[in-house]
Amino acid sequence: MFAPRLPRLGTExxxxxxxxxxxxxxxxxxxxxxxxxxxxxxxxxxxxxxxLTVPKPFAALARLLMAERTGRGFTLAHALLHRLxxxxxxxxxxxxxxxxxxxxxxxxxxxxxxxxxxFVRFREMxxxxxxxxxxAWFEPDHRIEEAVAxxxxxxxxxxxxxxxTPEVTIRYEGRRVDLAAVASTRPAxxxxxxxxxxxxxxNIFNPARLKVDAMRAEMPQxxxxxLPEARAIPALIAGARGRVPAMQAAAPRPARPPAEAxxxxxxxxxxxxxxxxxxxxxRGCTLCPLHAQATQTVFGxxxxxxxxxxxxxxxxxxxxxxxxxxxGPAGQLFDAVAAEAxxxxxxxxxxxxxxxxxFVQKGKRRLHQRPGxxxxxxxxxxxxxxxxxxxxxxxVAMGATALQALTGAGEGLLxxxxxxxxxxxxxxxxxxxxxSYLLRLPNPAARARETDRFRADLARVSDLLVS
Amino acid sequence: MGKMSIRDKLALLSxxxxxxxxxxxxxxxxxxxxxxxxxxxxxxxxxxxAYAPDGRCISLLKILMTNYCVYDCAYCxxxxxxxVPRARFTVDEVVWLTTEFYRRNYIEGLFLSSGIIRxxxxxxxxxxxxxxKLRAGGFRGYVHLKTIPExxxxxxxxxxxxxxxxxxNIELPTDASIKAFAPEKDPAGIRGAMGKVxxxxxxxxxxxYTGRRRxxxxxxxxxxxxxxxxxxxxxxxxxxxxxxxxxxxxxxxxYYSAFSPIPDASAVLPxxxxxxxxxxxxYQADWLLRFYDFSLDEIVTRxxxxxxxxxxxxxxxxxxxxxxxxxxxxxxAAKEMLLRVPGFGAKxxxxxxxxxxxxxxxxxxIRRMGGRVKxxxxxxxxxxxxxxxxxxxxDLRARFVKPQQMELF
Numbered sequence: 001m002f003a004p005r006l007p008r009l010g011t012e013x014x015x016x017x018x019x020x021x022x023x024x025x026x027x028x029x030x031x032x033x034x035x036x037x038x039x040x041x042x043x044x045x046x047x048x049x050x051x052l053t054v055p056k057p058f059a060a061l062a063r064l065l066m067a068e069r070t071g072r073g074f075t076l077a078h079a080l081l082h083r084l085x086x087x088x089x090x091x092x093x094x095x096x097x098x099x100x101x102x103x104x105x106x107x108x109x110x111x112x113x114x115x116x117x118x119f120v121r122f123r124e125m126x127x128x129x130x131x132x133x134x135x136a137w138f139e140p141d142h143r144i145e146e147a148v149a150x151x152x153x154x155x156x157x158x159x160x161x162x163x164x165t166p167e168v169t170i171r172y173e174g175r176r177v178d179l180a181a182v183a184s185t186r187p188a189x190x191x192x193x194x195x196x197x198x199x200x201x202x203n204i205f206n207p208a209r210l211k212v213d214a215m216r217a218e219m220p221q222x223x224x225x226x227l228p229e230a231r232a233i234p235a236l237i238a239g240a241r242g243r244v245p246a247m248q249a250a251a252p253r254p255a256r257p258p259a260e261a262x263x264x265x266x267x268x269x270x271x272x273x274x275x276x277x278x279x280x281x282x283r284g285c286t287l288c289p290l291h292a293q294a295t296q297t298v299f300g301x302x303x304x305x306x307x308x309x310x311x312x313x314x315x316x317x318x319x320x321x322x323x324x325x326x327x328g329p330a331g332q333l334f335d336a337v338a339a340e341a342x343x344x345x346x347x348x349x350x351x352x353x354x355x356x357x358x359f360v361q362k363g364k365r366r367l368h369q370r371p372g373x374x375x376x377x378x379x380x381x382x383x384x385x386x387x388x389x390x391x392x393x394x395x396v397a398m399g400a401t402a403l404q405a406l407t408g409a410g411e412g413l414l415x416x417x418x419x420x421x422x423x424x425x426x427x428x429x430x431x432x433x434x435x436s437y438l439l440r441l442p443n444p445a446a447r448a449r450e451t452d453r454f455r456a457d458l459a460r461v462s463d464l465l466v467s
Numbered sequence: 468m469g470k471m472s473i474r475d476k477l478a479l480l481s482x483x484x485x486x487x488x489x490x491x492x493x494x495x496x497x498x499x500x501x502x503x504x505x506x507x508x509x510x511x512x513x514x515x516x517a518y519a520p521d522g523r524c525i526s527l528l529k530i531l532m533t534n535y536c537v538y539d540c541a542y543c544x545x546x547x548x549x550x551v552p553r554a555r556f557t558v559d560e561v562v563w564l565t566t567e568f569y570r571r572n573y574i575e576g577l578f579l580s581s582g583i584i585r586x587x588x589x590x591x592x593x594x595x596x597x598x599x600k601l602r603a604g605g606f607r608g609y610v611h612l613k614t615i616p617e618x619x620x621x622x623x624x625x626x627x628x629x630x631x632x633x634x635x636n637i638e639l640p641t642d643a644s645i646k647a648f649a650p651e652k653d654p655a656g657i658r659g660a661m662g663k664v665x666x667x668x669x670x671x672x673x674x675x676y677t678g679r680r681r682x683x684x685x686x687x688x689x690x691x692x693x694x695x696x697x698x699x700x701x702x703x704x705x706x707x708x709x710x711x712x713x714x715x716x717x718x719x720x721x722y723y724s725a726f727s728p729i730p731d732a733s734a735v736l737p738x739x740x741x742x743x744x745x746x747x748x749x750y751q752a753d754w755l756l757r758f759y760d761f762s763l764d765e766i767v768t769r770x771x772x773x774x775x776x777x778x779x780x781x782x783x784x785x786x787x788x789x790x791x792x793x794x795x796x797x798x799x800a801a802k803e804m805l806l807r808v809p810g811f812g813a814k815x816x817x818x819x820x821x822x823x824x825x826x827x828x829x830x831x832x833i834r835r836m837g838g839r840v841k842x843x844x845x846x847x848x849x850x851x852x853x854x855x856x857x858x859x860x861x862d863l864r865a866r867f868v869k870p871q872q873m874e875l876f
Contacts (some may be wrong), residue, residue: 121572132570135522155500206523210566214518295661296659321715323663
């Protein structure tokens with residue numbers, strides 16, 4: 001019978017050394033325990049260590065089990081280690097009683113660590129050095145001091161501090177961390193900031209939502225005596241029962257009636273007679289249901305006296321977010337091809353036939369949908385006002401939707417492209433495809449050919465302006 | 468009025484901030500100060516440093532910079548027409564409070580919000596200055612900045628570079644409600660600002676031609692909050708809007724905040740106890756939509772009045788209405804169907820899938836893994852268990868409904 005005894009600090013290293021010697025020994029022949037729990041009646045010398053490899057998840061699990069207060073963690077970790085060579089994938093089987101128990105204890109240790117991260121409260125200590133000094137008292141359930149130290153080292157790097165538990169003192173001074181197994185008792189002193197902290201705690205609490213059990217589940221009463229803010233809890237609970245009825249009883253003052261207060265954007269702009277006023281009026285447009293889904297109205301942009309107005313279909317995902325037309329992939333393609341064709345986008349006014357994004361949502365993605373006739377018709381007044389105010393020498397329709405909005409008929413786009421028609425209000429209209437049509441062509445050769453034709457269409461703009 | 472002490476200001480400006488539900492400090496970039504040159508670190512899942520008697524986590528110093536406000540939103544305690552006392556923190560006061568609280572391990576960082584003073588840009592800039600000053604002083608903890616929708620893109624960019632998270636509250640579930648209760652707010656402007664945040668974050672995510680990043684913009688993403696129970700919107704309106712917000716702006720979270728009575732309340736709003744159970748059910752439904760592959764139509768239908776069942780959780784409600792899809796055999800069923808079993812969370816489903824390779828699982832096995840077997844029993848087949856007629860029992864729903872607690876008299 002072997003009886004390895006493990007030290008209060010350096011526990012994990014000592015356990016690993018013993019485990020390398022005892023991995024092949026059946027668990028029934030080992031009595032694991034802490035040094036401070038007293039000697040065992042057995043003490044056979046341990047065998048020579050053997051080389052040992054373990055799966056990564058085991059190392060992580062064993063590290064947590066080492067902190068278990070009763071020593072049960074040592075026994076369980078060894079029992080699993082002993083079974084590992086014969087049972088591949090053992091740790092993935094949470095139905096196995098030993099794995100389940102080990103995971104249950106590991107969860108308890110993780111919770112203990114987490115609560116220590118959360119509930120340690122530092123008090124400032126006097127000191128003359130360049131670094132400020134702080135100290136805290138904490139009573140963990142398990143022997144987690146070694147496992148927890150690094151969290152505080154990484155968090156409070158620019159100050160010196162000590163965390164004292166009943167069994168161990170962790171000191172961090174001049175960026176060196178040092179642990180010592182010494183017995184300590186709870187200090188009495190507080191910190192002047194505790195009053196401000198308690199003020200915050202008391203005021204951030206909403207008395208209309210009293211849920212004391214939920215608080216106790218996450219912040220069990222055993223921690224309260226070391227939490228300065230916890231002293232306020234009884235009065236907060238008692239006071240809450242009175243505060244809500246008082247709020248309800250206090251006669252509510254009349255607010256401005258909603259209908260009167262709500263000055264809608266439509267009413268702000270009476271008769272839009274400039275592009276800017278028109279843009280403001282369009283922001284609140286509710287003429288079709290699309291406004292309820294989309295982010296915002298994407299209005300046209302460009303010089304108010306632009307000689308050319310380019311009309312696309314509708315804003316896409318990017319345009320909807322950015323609030324600007326032709327900002328997404330199709331817009332970038334248009335910019336590139338237009339530049340090659342000698343057309344300067346910034347000299348044109350660019351807009352869309354429909355000014356809200358139409359889409360269907362698939363999971364987290366918004367998939368573009370073509371606007372229907374009702375939406376095109378509902379949106380037409382905005383486009384007509386834009387054209388009337390700019391009165392351009394040429395309008396360019398890109399795609400069937402723009403064509404339909406401008407002429408009333410969108411059919412036969414590919415037969416009509418490259419020709420010049422007239423818009424309903426009499427402006428000359430050059431017809432071409434929408435750049436997203438090029439993006440959708442799967443065949444590179446076809447795409448190159450169609451891009452050439454699109455460029456040729458755009459190149460006609462300057463000729464048409466001269467003539 | 469004499470000069471207010473910092474304690475008086477803290478009392479007033481934290482009281483005014485409590486109606487923002489979020490206190491998350493999770494999911495940001497990994498930072499630490501073991502180099503000795505700064506203060507603070509971040510953790511993956513965040514830390515709750517205390518819990519208030521309302522059961523809510525206190526992770527951050529959640530305060531307003533000021534509760535002066537030029538807006539008149541009916542649901543807000545800080546609206547211009549409210550008679551509450553007013554106060555304003557200076558930049559240095561907020562920086563001092565944040566770092567001194569942090570040094571004592573009271574908090575993970577700062578969540579700063581504000582009423583609108585002078586102009587949107589002025590207010591936003593003062594808030595950004597606080598975050599920038601914290602960072603310049605070596606603060607590496609968590610910072611969440613409430614963003615003012617009308618603020619200029621330059622200020623939003625600076626905010627995102629100093630903060631871990633940005634949030635813009637959508638406030639109410641429908642545009643009509645926003646217009647009615649928050650007349651100065653523009654719903655399209657709020658959404659547009661969220662869109663701007665998403666685009667800016669994506670822009671910063673792209674590496675330059677040298678492969679380097681230009682900096683980190685809001686590494687913990689953006690979130691929003693919707694008030695529940697102040698207007699007439701039903702749960703379907705609320706969840707439908709939330710789904711659109713998640714899809715369009717890549718939000719990390721939509722918070723639902725049960726409208727609760729406020730001091731000096733406005734008469735246009737209900738002064739009843741906050742609908743806490745409704746809020747809870749909305750969060751459960753939100754989770755099912757995002758992590759359990761449920762669709763909105765499965766969770767809440769127009770036929771059922773557009774409201775979630777308050778007596779049973781939405782997953783159980785779905786199972787009760789779709790009993791023909793059960794029982795599910797835990798030893799054979801696909802992941803998608805296991806995720807639909809009441810009592811099985813995503814973690815338990817992972818464990819079942821791994822463990823069943825080692826042999827057929829019983830209900831006891833699943834209990835050991837952490838599954839809520841009591842809820843699952845009527846809906847599953849396991850080794851040594853078949854629900855038999857229990858699944859079709861007329862009183863199955865009644866067995867899950869907790870009896871109403873008696874009022875203490």
